[in-house]
Amino acid sequence: MVDPDINPYPASTGWRRSPYTLYRPVGRSRAAYYGPRPARPVSNDWIKPKCDFRTIEKTAHVQVTEGSDEVEFDRLVGEWKREVRSKSLMITIAMHPAYQQMMGMGPKVLPFIFERIKRSDEKAYQWFWALAAITRQNPIPIEMRGKIREMTRAWLRWGQEHGYVVLD
Amino acid sequence: MATSSWTDWPHEFTLSGATDFAQDFPNLQPNFCQGNISPATDEYNCFAWAASITSDRWEPDPLGQFFWPQTVMRSYELDSYIAAFRTVGFEVCSNGSLENGIEKIAIYVDGGQPQHAARQLENGNWTTKFGDFEDIEHTDLACLHGPVYGSVHLYMWRPRGLSGSRKGAPNIGTSLR
Numbered sequence: 001m002v003d004p005d006i007n008p009y010p011a012s013t014g015w016r017r018s019p020y021t022l023y024r025p026v027g028r029s030r031a032a033y034y035g036p037r038p039a040r041p042v043s044n045d046w047i048k049p050k051c052d053f054r055t056i057e058k059t060a061h062v063q064v065t066e067g068s069d070e071v072e073f074d075r076l077v078g079e080w081k082r083e084v085r086s087k088s089l090m091i092t093i094a095m096h097p098a099y100q101q102m103m104g105m106g107p108k109v110l111p112f113i114f115e116r117i118k119r120s121d122e123k124a125y126q127w128f129w130a131l132a133a134i135t136r137q138n139p140i141p142i143e144m145r146g147k148i149r150e151m152t153r154a155w156l157r158w159g160q161e162h163g164y165v166v167l168d
Numbered sequence: 169m170a171t172s173s174w175t176d177w178p179h180e181f182t183l184s185g186a187t188d189f190a191q192d193f194p195n196l197q198p199n200f201c202q203g204n205i206s207p208a209t210d211e212y213n214c215f216a217w218a219a220s221i222t223s224d225r226w227e228p229d230p231l232g233q234f235f236w237p238q239t240v241m242r243s244y245e246l247d248s249y250i251a252a253f254r255t256v257g258f259e260v261c262s263n264g265s266l267e268n269g270i271e272k273i274a275i276y277v278d279g280g281q282p283q284h285a286a287r288q289l290e291n292g293n294w295t296t297k298f299g300d301f302e303d304i305e306h307t308d309l310a311c312l313h314g315p316v317y318g319s320v321h322l323y324m325w326r327p328r329g330l331s332g333s334r335k336g337a338p339n340i341g342t343s344l345r
Contacts, residue, residue: 085186087316088214088284088299090227090234091244123210123300125225125234132231146224146235148211 069105073112076102081126094129103130110134114165117156124152131155135162173307174198180205183301192316196306203293203305210300215249217297218273218285219256226252246322249275249282258324264309266292271328274309278318286312290328
């Protein structure tokens with residue numbers, strides 16, 4: 001290990017520190033010592049950004065606009081509801097890309113979900129998967145599983161207790 | 169109860185008005201169907217309906233929201249469905265032909281996983297619950313083959329009129345869940 005405070009190559013030896021290396025002798029060119037520089041890449045695409053940061057900024061701005069979460073939620077709900085009409089299994093609905101995206105929006109969609117359930121309990125069961133996945137809670141006791149109306153009331157009660165919905 | 173085949177979809181069968189109905193059920197024609205239509209409901213699904221249960225939705229969802237027999241593993245594989253129907257007295261059989269005193273169900277499979285089940289009625293017709301829509305009576309099973317339900321993969325049977333008193337099967341019926 002070279003001590004940076006001690007110059008091992010005093011001027012009398014014909015060697016001195018260089019800004020590039022401690023070991024290159026004075027008077028020898030960089031090319032002579034290290035060999036030729038590697039060729040520059042033919043294209044310099046590798047230094048270009050992969051995306052336009054101005055676009056990202058604009059997109060981010062749109063996403064935080066007030067109310068856009070609900071618009072996006074409505075769009076996703078409309079999309080999966082249109083396409084799963086005759087399916088019997090909830091997993092088919094839950095695996096739909098739009099349903100997955102809706103769940104991916106996280107807890108901020110909970111008020112919208114509870115509002116929908118409160119407005120109409122028709123097909124309320126379609127929300128239970130998302131509620132359980134997002135909240136990581138299951139207020140449905142074993143004896144209530146599959147009983148849609150009772151489950152709906154149980155989830156609404158849970159939503160009220162946690163401040164996501166106000167029941168009449 | 170009407171017994172003649174339909175010549176056109178009755179307005180009570182609301183699924184027939186869906187835009188992609190013909191695409192989803194390309195083999196289903198009005199003349200394959202007859203009888204009464206139960207009102208649309210989301211309180212039970214086709215698997216519960218196949219087991220003559222109208223109070224629960226049957227589904228082995230991993231989040232534990234819907235009904236699935238407690239003794240059966242919650243899995244979407246066919247074995248899990250067979251085990252679930254066994255809890256209400258069904259056993260695997262080889263065909264769906266009408267037999268006196270026997271109630272049969274047919275399980276439709278697509279992509280290796282059950283998608284639908286239909287139950288045989290005493291007159292030999294089958295009854296099907298379409299998702300959250302109505303349940304209807306149809307004359308054969310192949311009319312539901314298609315991209316949504318796949319095709320019939322398995323039949324199961326149990327004595328007709330079997331109730332919760334069957335020995336050795338305490339989970340039979342809705343009352344002894």
